[in-house]
Amino acid sequence: xxxxxxxxxxxxxxxxxxxxxxxxxxxxxxxxxxxxxxxxxxxxxxxxxxxxxxxxxxxxxxxxxxxxxxxxxxxxxxxxxxxxxxxxxxxxxxxxxxxxxxxxxxxxxxxxxxxxxxxxxxxxxxxxxxxxxxxxxxxxxxxxxxxxxxxxxxxxxxxxxxxxxxxxxxxxxxxxxxxxxxxxxxxxxxxxxxxxxxxxxxxxxxxxxxxxxxxxxxxxxxxxxxxxxxxxxxxxxxxxxxxxxxxxxxxxxxx
Amino acid sequence: xxxxxxxxxxxxxxxxxxxxxxxxxxxxxxxxxxxxxxxxxxxxxxxxxxxxxxxxxxxxxxxxxxxxxxxxxxxxxxxxxxxxxxxxxxxxxxxxxxxxxxxxxxxxxxxxxxxxxxxxxxxxxxxxxxxxxxxxxxxxxxxxxxxxxxxxxxxxxxxxxxxxxxxxxxxxxxxxxxxxxxxxxxxxxxxxxxxxxxxxxxxxxxxxxxxxxxxxxxxxxxxxxxxxxxxxxxxxxxxxxxxxxxxxxxxxxxx
Amino acid sequence: xxxxxxxxxxxxxxxxxxxxxxxxxxxxxxxxxxxxxxxxxxxxxxxxxxxxxxxxxxxxxxxxxxxxxxxxxxxxxxxxxxxxxxxxxxxxxxxxxxxxxxxxxxxxxxxxxxxxxxxxxxxxxxxxxxxxxxxxxxxxxxxxxxxxxxxxxxxxxxxxxxxxxxxxxxxxxxxxxxxxxxxxxxxxxxxxxxxxxxxxxxxxxxxxxxxxxxxxxxxxxxxxxxxxxxxxxxxxxxxxxxxxxxxxxxxxxxx
Numbered sequence: 001x002x003x004x005x006x007x008x009x010x011x012x013x014x015x016x017x018x019x020x021x022x023x024x025x026x027x028x029x030x031x032x033x034x035x036x037x038x039x040x041x042x043x044x045x046x047x048x049x050x051x052x053x054x055x056x057x058x059x060x061x062x063x064x065x066x067x068x069x070x071x072x073x074x075x076x077x078x079x080x081x082x083x084x085x086x087x088x089x090x091x092x093x094x095x096x097x098x099x100x101x102x103x104x105x106x107x108x109x110x111x112x113x114x115x116x117x118x119x120x121x122x123x124x125x126x127x128x129x130x131x132x133x134x135x136x137x138x139x140x141x142x143x144x145x146x147x148x149x150x151x152x153x154x155x156x157x158x159x160x161x162x163x164x165x166x167x168x169x170x171x172x173x174x175x176x177x178x179x180x181x182x183x184x185x186x187x188x189x190x191x192x193x194x195x196x197x198x199x200x201x202x203x204x205x206x207x208x209x210x211x212x213x214x215x216x217x218x219x220x221x222x223x224x225x226x227x228x229x230x231x232x233x234x235x236x237x238x239x240x241x242x243x244x245x246x247x248x249x250x251x252x253x254x255x
Numbered sequence: 256x257x258x259x260x261x262x263x264x265x266x267x268x269x270x271x272x273x274x275x276x277x278x279x280x281x282x283x284x285x286x287x288x289x290x291x292x293x294x295x296x297x298x299x300x301x302x303x304x305x306x307x308x309x310x311x312x313x314x315x316x317x318x319x320x321x322x323x324x325x326x327x328x329x330x331x332x333x334x335x336x337x338x339x340x341x342x343x344x345x346x347x348x349x350x351x352x353x354x355x356x357x358x359x360x361x362x363x364x365x366x367x368x369x370x371x372x373x374x375x376x377x378x379x380x381x382x383x384x385x386x387x388x389x390x391x392x393x394x395x396x397x398x399x400x401x402x403x404x405x406x407x408x409x410x411x412x413x414x415x416x417x418x419x420x421x422x423x424x425x426x427x428x429x430x431x432x433x434x435x436x437x438x439x440x441x442x443x444x445x446x447x448x449x450x451x452x453x454x455x456x457x458x459x460x461x462x463x464x465x466x467x468x469x470x471x472x473x474x475x476x477x478x479x480x481x482x483x484x485x486x487x488x489x490x491x492x493x494x495x496x497x498x499x500x501x502x503x504x505x506x507x508x509x510x
Numbered sequence: 511x512x513x514x515x516x517x518x519x520x521x522x523x524x525x526x527x528x529x530x531x532x533x534x535x536x537x538x539x540x541x542x543x544x545x546x547x548x549x550x551x552x553x554x555x556x557x558x559x560x561x562x563x564x565x566x567x568x569x570x571x572x573x574x575x576x577x578x579x580x581x582x583x584x585x586x587x588x589x590x591x592x593x594x595x596x597x598x599x600x601x602x603x604x605x606x607x608x609x610x611x612x613x614x615x616x617x618x619x620x621x622x623x624x625x626x627x628x629x630x631x632x633x634x635x636x637x638x639x640x641x642x643x644x645x646x647x648x649x650x651x652x653x654x655x656x657x658x659x660x661x662x663x664x665x666x667x668x669x670x671x672x673x674x675x676x677x678x679x680x681x682x683x684x685x686x687x688x689x690x691x692x693x694x695x696x697x698x699x700x701x702x703x704x705x706x707x708x709x710x711x712x713x714x715x716x717x718x719x720x721x722x723x724x725x726x727x728x729x730x731x732x733x734x735x736x737x738x739x740x741x742x743x744x745x746x747x748x749x750x751x752x753x754x755x756x757x758x759x760x761x762x763x764x765x
Binding site: 071074077078080081099108109110111112113114115116117 | 398402405406408409421430431432433434435436437438439440442445447
């Protein structure tokens with residue numbers, strides 16, 4: 001039996017909203033420690049990794065590890081019905097369950113329960129090495145979202161360079177070019193922390209960065225970790241309880 | 256001469272907005288007692304009945320009963336110009352009038368007057384028997400709207416069953432199924448009153464229930480009346496002055 | 511060298527938004543006194559004239575008059591990235607510059623700079639005679655916008671008649687007709703001032719009036735100046751610093 005109640009149901013809703021444009025089908029991997037999702041996007045360009053610790057739930061019970069295969073669009077349809085302050089209780093059988101039951105309860109006179117059909121999804125769990133990064137940038141998630149969205153009007157590829165003066169996001173395109181420089185700042189409202197061992201400059205597809213920023217409602221800050229020649233990590237920490245991480249390989253410049 | 260002023264012009268606007276997706280052309284039936292509309296929807300599946308008592312108007316004058324045939328989409332276009340706090344004064348000749356004059360007046364320096372062309376519409380007035388119903392449910396109109404809208408993502412047909420524990424709205428579809436249970440509640444903000452003689456369970460097309468909920472802005476509460484094998488009545492009472500009622504026959508289950 | 515900082519960058523953004531649906535390409539004519547735009551719309555029906563006095567800028571420097579040919583849609587794309595409280599610093603070389611540099615700076619940890627490619631645009635500067643008008647109407651810009659937008663649902667041509675009782679906007683169309691009368695008013699919130707030597711009645715294409723009202727965010731009031739047989743002027747004064755003016759020839763009634 002898997003059974004767990006998430007008091008802030010909207011966190012789960014925000015996770016599904018964050019990944020559903022990237023990932024069509026995925027497993028909810030439930031274990032004693034956590035509910036996790038790991039999936040390449042449908043074009044096999046980026047990787048999504050979600051973790052919700054068992055401690056994020058009330059009454060967490062997972063008798064044996066189980067992979068619940070969901071279609072994210074269908075899950076999203078059901079979560080549309082979640083009230084703003086509703087909790088979600090998940091329930092599934094241990095032995096190849098056909099469906100995942102979800103109970104939405106608020107303080108109101110209404111209770112809703114849904115059964116989402118499950119499917120078998122073949123996946124290969126990728127081991128992600130926990131390497132140190134040469135640059136780590138922490139900034140407001142909504143500011144990162146704005147930069148990525150804005151720069152898309154200029155071109156497809158964004159150069160992110162982390163150096164002494166700060167982090168520079170640059171795009172060159174047909175109508176001109178643009179640079180947005182974000183500097184370290186201790187201002188409370190607008191804090192930017194940059195840890196840099198060596199300057200790093202990498203190119204990324206704005207289209208994917210833009211997908212990642214769908215996770216903005218989950219976290220106040222985003223953490224961007226970069227080293228030369230390895231995928232960038234764009235992490236949205238979910239306060240106390242887990243994270244949504246996106247990995248994207250840099251574009252190789254053609255000469 | 257028909258002449259009448261509705262101080263809260265927005266009530267008339269909300270009525271037209273509530274019915275215009277269902278009813279293309281209809282008569283405003285003006286008499287000494289009331290302005291009324293009765294019309295099948297264009298697919299002849301549901302029935303709309305509107306009543307605005309003469310007492311809802313100031314300076315109500317209707318020298319002889321008259322049917323003013325309007326196109327609801329055109330009426331809606333003109334009502335788009337109604338200011339939030341404007342009154343509407345209606346004027347029409349007695350003898351087969353060509354047009355209905357409407358005057359929009361607010362407290363401001365602006366007065367607007369419009370003439371909407373009228374048309375001849377053949378209708379047959381249906382006598383609606385005023386029968387008692389086995390179940391009558393009164394609940395917040397916006398909550399009913401939310402349930403109907405939400406369940407539409409799961410399927411086309413909604414089973415409404417009224418029993419001891421409350422009213423259950425159920426839908427079964429390709430991606431899974433859902434139930435929303437609404438229980439009696441005395442909470443002021445979220446009051447639900449259920450009067451039940453016998454349990455009733457009926458199936459309805461969600462598409463039509465959804466059309467009906469366009470009347471939500473007209474009333475805080477909706478009253479749903481059901482008996483086996485007869486059309487459900489979904490009533491939006493207009494405080495003191497009338498109502499908008501929708502009738503919809505239940506779907507017959509195929510075996 | 512042309513270099514100038516506009517502290518309220520959003521004013522420039524609002525100007526470009528106001529004209530970009532009418533004018534595809536235009537010159538920013540920079541001189542010692544002002545930055546100006548003058549252009550026919552792409553269908554050569556109306557004329558747009560913008561003026562921003564040098565005094566609107568800080569650190570204004572224009573060594574020699576220069577015409578910077580921009581595409582308004584591309585300029586608008588870049589201005590999408592302007593923060594709400596950002597200033598804009600413009601920079602361009604004197605000798606046939608390839609690009610216009612714009613610096614967006616707010617109080618925040620972020621600085622953005624953009625280079626917009628410039629183009630050569632052939633224009634013929636039209637001398638606009640500064641004639642007195644028989645009627646001048648000053649009214650709230652948002653009220654004028656509402657009237658123009660509302661009346662469009664009735665027809666294509668609006669008759670504006672200025673007479674003793676006020677200004678009447680009239681439209682006749684297939685579904686009926688409408689008149690909106692705006693009277694002089696001293697009310698602070700809703701002030702309407704009408705200066706009339708002789709009554710004037712002219713017909714205009716609502717489509718163009720509607721384009722002009724894109725300038726509504728620039729000014730609290732709009733000033734409409736009319737004389738028989740000459741183009742109407744719809745002016746949006748930019749407080750202290752300039753204006754956006756639109757000129758539109760009246761429609762000739764066919765008999």
